[in-house]
Amino acid sequence: MSAGRVLEVYLDLLSQPCRAVHILLNCTRIPHRVRTVALRKGEQRTPEFTQLNPMQKVPVLVDDGFVLTESDAILKYLVTKYHAPQHWYPRQPERRARVDEYTAWHHSNTRPHAARVFILEVLVPAQTGSPVDGVVLQRAVAQLDDTLDKLESMFLRRQPFLCGDDVSLADLLALCELMQPLGGDRDVLQNRPQLQRWRSRVQSAVSDAFDHAHSVLYALRDRRKAKL
Amino acid sequence: MELYLDLFSQPCRSVYMFAKKNNIPFEFKDIALMNGDHHSEAFGRINQLRKVPALRDEDFCLAESIAIMQYMAEKFKTPDFWYPADLQQRARVNEYLSWQHTAIRMNGSKIFWMRLMMPTVYELEVPQEKMDGAIEDLNTSLTLIEEKFIQDKAFIIGDNISLADLVAIVEIMQPLGAGLDIFEGRPKLSAWRDRVVDAIGKDLFDDAHQKILGAEEAIKHLDKSIVQIFKPKVIRLFL
Secondary structure (H helix, E strand, C coil): CCHHHCCEEEECCCCHHHHHHHHHHHHCCCCCEEEECCHHHCHHHCHHHHHHCCCCCCCEEEECCEEEECHHHHHHHHHHHCCCCHHHCCCCHHHHHHHHHHHHHHHHCHHHHHHHHHHHHHHHHHHHCCCCCHHHHHHHHHHHHHHHHHHHHHHCCCCCECCECCCCHHHHHHHHHHHHHHHHCCCCCCCCHHHHHHHHHHHHHHCHHHHHHHHHHHHHHHHHHHHC | CEEEECCCCHHHHHHHHHHHHCCCCCEEEECCHHHCHHHCHHHHHHCCCCCCCEEEECCEEEECHHHHHHHHHHHCCCCHHHCCCCHHHHHHHHHHHHHHHHCHHHHHHHHHHHHHHHHHHCCCCCCHHHHHHHHHHHHHHHHHHHHHHHCCCCECCECCCCHHHHHHHHHHHHHHHCCCCCCCCCHHHHHHHHHHHHHHCHHHHHHHHHHHHCHHHHHHCCCHHHHHHHHHHHHHHHC
């Protein structure tokens, strides 16, 4: 296979949307090559990467010259192009609409609210050396709690996965976000048995691919714990 | 099929124009956000999140404007250019639709709130520093739209209008409702806007935007007491 034809993904497993893409690729066994972009080292700002993606963000997909950003666009493209099992992104309009509804809602809800907890608890103190701002963190945790309430009462009400009876792109995107605060040793699902059961179902559905994708996050948690 | 809409809201406008342009039959259910209509028990049964737009097609209820339009495109077999079947073109539309949530949508909304809603309806003063920051963020989004998404093309994904342009234009129009002319000094954006208006049809575009462009006037006649319960949330969101 010539270099131009292999599907390439530029990612950093510390990034939630990158993990969702990584899990899908491994789960569905789509042949691909991973190119790591170490965000911690600022590799997204190199001239080479900037030329590939002027937004300086990951993940980026390169499929035989076709460059695509935005994880939900990438996931939908992959499932369709490589004929992945339909449950990932159903073709039937009402079932597909449920996944599209979640992936839209995700941007202003699960993603920012879960990311913020991790940013306040882990990234900001690591980058600035200052202690965690307890008041601001508490507010972020409360806002995430509100989002978790919605996930439970709306998306998971009467169904085992966010968008229906089977795992879909929505579950990957959501769970990878909700795992992020684990980097600071915070399990945001700790007091939520319904969401914990959902998490187990998603992990079972993707098996090894889950822990493989989260290895970097687990290592971060373990390093931080060792320091305390 | 019912569409629950308030044309003050950007995503409602894109859904409205898409349905009308494609002659999709629907019943317009007016939800006046400033009257608190979205807090009625009846509306809560359509959409637990109490957000507009919302669609109801017999038993099937759907929220999120993008999902609604993608659903209608498929269900009513609208012309291909709106949401192309071609994998790469569709991916480009999805790429824009994904990016815009935390960029132009967030920044355009913020300006509308900070310049109009907060001082007029809630009597909240916005610190100049926050306003300047919001304007800067909006400008960053607009520049990205011009330079990364439109570039030298007629529309975001190429020669034809798509859902990307429809979703973009309604967000870009929002600051105008608060008296900020974001097209000034942006000839590329203005030219794109003209093409979009032309592709949608000027009458339909003006019809959809009549309410938001009259927002400053409409708010003067608003019963502000109805929405005061949202004041703490507004403070938390924007200040």
